[in-house]
Amino acid sequence: MPPRTRLTNLYSKINYQGEEQFSTVTIEATAPAPVEVSYPEPTLCQVTVRAALTMYPGPLYVQDGIIREVTLYTAQEQAVFNINLDEAVQAGIACIEGIPYRICLNFTRRPLQDFYQDRVVVIDPGHGGSDPGHRGPVNLLERDMAWKTAGELAKILKGLKARVVMTRRQEENPSWQERLARVPPGAFCFLSVHEYGSPDTTRRGTAVLYNPARPGNKGLAAAVLERIVTRVKTPARGTAADAELVQLGQLPALRIEPVTITNWVDEGLLRNPYFHQKTALATVVAIKQYFCQRS
Template sequence: MAGKVTNIWSKKHVDDVSGQATSRVIVEATTPIKCDIRWKDALTAAVTIPDCELNMPEGPIKVNDGLLTEIEVSRAARRGVFMAIGLEHPSQFTFFQDGSSPSLPVRLVIAFDRSAIRRIMSDKVIVIDPGHGGMDAGGRGPVNLVEKNVVLDIARYLHRYLKEAGATPFLTRTHDVGMSLKQRFDLAARFGAEVFVSIHTYSSGNAELGGLRTLYNPSQPASEELAVFVHDAVIQRLGLKDRGVARDATRLPGNIGIPVIIVEAVCISNWVEEGLLRSPVFKERVAEGIFNGIKRFFAGRERGKPGAGEQVEGGAGGAQMGRIERIPIRTHIITEKDDIVEVVKMYTRDIAAPGDVIGIAESVVAITQGRAILPKTVRPRRLARFLSKFPGKDGSLATPPAMQLAINEVGAVRVLLGAAAAALGKMVGRKGDFYRVAGRSLAFIDDIAGTMPPYDEHVVLGPAHPEEVVARIKRETGVDAFIADVNDKGCVDILAASDGIDQAVLHQLLSDNPFGNDDQQTPIVVLKPVRRF
């Protein structure tokens, strides 16, 4: 009998030992289930559960926890269940099945790493201002709920969310004490705040009035941008009535030079919304929505500003270039199912502009072309087994499968001629003769790929037609591009580059390998402002 999927839900989880934070999708079923999980694109994980019936409604499950956006659940074309899990940021996942307790349904747990959020929020200084306090109670609800207490609860939840994400949050007040607006802004200046978020409710003589309103000070930089991000995120998280984003310089005086907003969560004088404010779950979700908006604000600024990467000095032929921004771009795990140009467009569209240069690591280009090959699928012949004995143990052709693939690429004759040239060159102390004779493309065969699983056990050939890939990137993005083979020993080889790029300068900029290997997962680098070279 086929199993049944009875429930799908999500929660955030922090491991007690490692401290790693994940967003978990939990699938409950009546029997143990199998699943196939793969990336549909950088921000969508496609999950297929075969031979299983869906015993719950189809449709979207809203999450909006800062990483996961929603889970779209449907019946698969053949008997089974399909889920499309949407993300705000590229992530990695693990999954396991938990059927340890007979009193619980079998659970498939898919855990998405939340470290992208920590990278965005790390060390950001945010001042949270719970409105009112002390003798100033603020608004009061029909059943006597007091604003000053409610907003302090929300502020504490927000403080916790920000702290968990690696930010540095401060509360203007931690208990029931009165403060002037000047005192609150003075604290923000003392703390070195990057944004100031004041939390309030509001009151009205109209018993029907309700919903979220967000105010900003137009005289403070980026306040409107922050207000829109936060407002939209709270609406998205809670589905409140939308009363809009508005200017209000009178309630937000001062000139502290940072974004300043007031979030008026709901109308405390509304019977229904006062009832919502009595719920700890509701108050926590308000805080979560505000957190999501702050996070999106900082993520947008990191994508858009030139200083989002590392600055280096560059020069060519002794000429000074000035400062160049190197922005490593983290991606999903790129596979043969990806189109490398579409991947580049997706991850650089908000970062790269004409006048910049996009760099791509050659190994991921090759992987998308299906040129990552498992050694066990290769049958080395006698010649390959013999020739593989001569490169050093760390050489890229030091195993019979890799040497056989080299022979397949250029032919046995060229490989033999290259081997003979290498032997003669060694006698006179000259290196590189093998590749000069056998073919430069063989130098890009990576016997020990050094990439993320599942390609760490593959032989990765050099990319095919790199010039065409670079030309297509330039044609479809309007941005110059190059493909490079770079390692951590300072070796740089430019396989292809747009016309007009000074490759000598690229060698200098790439010598310390800004491309991420292993768990860095940053195979794309944007250089700004490269037109200066």
């Protein structure tokens, strides 16, 4: 009798098929195994595989705006994966032969694209050029870190077909007034990226400042902050009104400070490219969810 099929790995990522983006959950197995997919609720995809579960018991936190998390357990000789969704989308299934055998569940990211497509998002990387901004204990510069997170924001938003306008080039330091002048009419929102800095090097954490001229911006800032700190596990420093952002009038405008760069733990986070990616994705998802809950 051949050894029983075992499921050995579970992961999720975002990928493209042509022009369309998908959130994919992949289950790896030692051999082909029968799969059943059902939807006990519109936002719950249940995948049952006739195989033994020999992997980390989870849950797998994804939080990419489509997939919230995957929980797994064994019942009656079968492995059950509960894929909790933020959107009522159904999966296409692809099984890929090979070692390992892969069961891929592809969920369209169209709800995010439908929201962002053709919207103009202005991204404002703080400082630049001769202005380094705050400096970390091991010499990372706020200017460069803001540029990195801003680049991830731009990449994600362009992938969702938004029109991205940057207020500066990499080696440039326009004045605040020059940056404002680069905001095109009809822009949907303005996202400034900085890092916080403090003479007290024990201070840590993430903050999101907002434009108080538009009443909804405080709630928007809170939603973005919550999503970021949940994802990257930094302490929350809170939200606050920002005097400069007032000049953006009725525009939803935020100033995101992903870390306190003068703290060595926080500075270390900035060295991980995934930190910038996660922060950017959390921001993009939080903004979409905030506006969709309200409409």
